Amino acid sequence: MNMKIDYLDKFSGTLIGVSIGDTLGHPFEGMIRERIYSHFKDFKEFMKENKKLFRTYTDDTQLTLHTAEALIQGSGFNENNFIREYVSWLDDPPIGPGFGCISSIRKLKYGISWKKAASNSGGNGTAMRVSPIGLFYCKDIKSLNSAALKSSVITHSHPAAAAGAIVIARAIAFLIDKSIKSGFSIEDFFETIISSISGTQEKIWEEFIEILNKVKENLNISVEAGLIKFSQAGVKSPFFIEDYLGKAFVHPYTLSTVACAIFIFLKNLDSFEDCIIQLATAGGDSDTVAAIGGSLAGAYFGIGNVPEDLINIVKQQKYIIKVSEQLYLKFREKYRLD
Ligand SMILES: [Mg+2]
Numbered sequence: 249m250n251m252k253i254d255y256l257d258k259f260s261g262t263l264i265g266v267s268i269g270d271t272l273g274h275p276f277e278g279m280i281r282e283r284i285y286s287h288f289k290d291f292k293e294f295m296k297e298n299k300k301l302f303r304t305y306t307d308d309t310q311l312t313l314h315t316a317e318a319l320i321q322g323s324g325f326n327e328n329n330f331i332r333e334y335v336s337w338l339d340d341p342p343i344g345p346g347f348g349c350i351s352s353i354r355k356l357k358y359g360i361s362w363k364k365a366a367s368n369s370g371g372n373g374t375a376m377r378v379s380p381i382g383l384f385y386c387k388d389i390k391s392l393n394s395a396a397l398k399s400s401v402i403t404h405s406h407p408a409a410a411a412g413a414i415v416i417a418r419a420i421a422f423l424i425d426k427s428i429k430s431g432f433s434i435e436d437f438f439e440t441i442i443s444s445i446s447g448t449q450e451k452i453w454e455e456f457i458e459i460l461n462k463v464k465e466n467l468n469i470s471v472e473a474g475l476i477k478f479s480q481a482g483v484k485s486p487f488f489i490e491d492y493l494g495k496a497f498v499h500p501y502t503l504s505t506v507a508c509a510i511f512i513f514l515k516n517l518d519s520f521e522d523c524i525i526q527l528a529t530a531g532g533d534s535d536t537v538a539a540i541g542g543s544l545a546g547a548y549f550g551i552g553n554v555p556e557d558l559i560n561i562v563k564q565q566k567y568i569i570k571v572s573e574q575l576y577l578k579f580r581e582k583y584r585l586d
Pocket of ligand 1: 306307536
C-alpha cells in the first residue's frame with residue numbers, strides 16, 4: 249500500500265504543471281528543436297533574461313481550467329456544463345487556439361448539436377485539456393474512461409483525439425498515487441495506459457498501442473533521438489509537414505504529441521524542472537507537448553516539488569491553485585474520502 253498521498257498537492261501540481269509547461273513552451277511553438285537550442289546555453293538564465301517571452305499561457309491552460317470548472321459545477325462530467333464552459337472560452341478570448349478546436353466550439357456556441365459541430369480532427373486539443381478528468385476520477389476508472397471519451401468527442405470526432413484524451417487521463421490517475429520517494433514501475437505504467445484503450449476494433453487505437461510500446465522500448469535513447477523518432481508518429485494528412493521529416497518537431501496530431509510528452513516525462517523522473525524544460529523545448533507544438541507532459545509531471549511530483557520560481561512565472565497562478573482546490577473538494581465530497 250502507498251504511503252499517505254496528499255491529493256491536494258497532486259491536484260494543484262497537475263494544473264500548475266499544465267500552465268508552467270504551456271507558458272514555457274509558448275515562445276517556442278512552431279520551431280524545430282535545433283533552432284530552439286541555438287537561442288541559449290542555459291535555459292534558466294535565458295528565462296531570467298527574457299521574462300517578457302514567458303508572460304502568458306495559451307489555449308491549453310485556458311481549456312484545462314474550463315474542464316475543471318465544468319467538473320466542479322456538475323460534480324463530474326455533464327455534457328451541458330462542458331459545452332457551456334468551452335463556449336465561454338471564446339470570451340476569454342482564446343490564446344493560440346488550434347483550428348479543430350475553435351471551429352467546433354464556435355458551432356456549439358450557435359446551438360448546433362455536438363454531433364454535428366465536432367470537427368473530424370485528430371489534433372491534440374482534447375488531450376491537452378483532459379487532466380482534470382484524470383484527477384477527479386482517479387478512484388473511479390470506469391467513469392474516467394467514459395468521461396475522457398465524452399469530453400473529447402463533443403469537439404473532436406476523430407478516434408485519435410479520444411484515444412489521446414483517455415490515455416492522458418488514465419496516466420494521471422496512475423501517477424497521482426505514486427510518490428517520488430517510491431517511484432513506479434515503467435512496466436506497470438504502460439500496462440495501465442495501454443489497457444485503457446485495448447480491446448476495441450478501432451484501428452487508430454491499435455496503432456496508438458503500437459506507438460506506446462515503441463516508446464517503452466526506446467526509453468534508453470536520448471531525448472533528441474526520441475523526438476526525431478516520435479514527433480511524427482502516426483501523423484497523417486493534414487497534420488503531416490514534409491519539411492520536418494526526420495527532425496525533432498512535434499506535429500500537432502494527438503498520437504505524436506502524446507507519445508512525445510510521455511517519452512520526455514519518463515526520461516526525466518528525477519526533477520520536475522529538468523522535465524518541464526525538456527518538454528517546453530521539444531520543438532514543433534512545444535506548448536502543447538509541455539502542457540500535456542506538465543500535467544503528468546505535476547501529478548507525479550506534486551506542487552510541493554515544483555520550484556517556486558517556476559510557479560511564479562505563471563500568469564494568474566493563484567487562480568489556478570484555487571481552481572485545483574475547488575476540484576479537490578468536489579472530488580473528496582463525491583468519493584467520501586477523509
Ligand atoms: Mg497552445
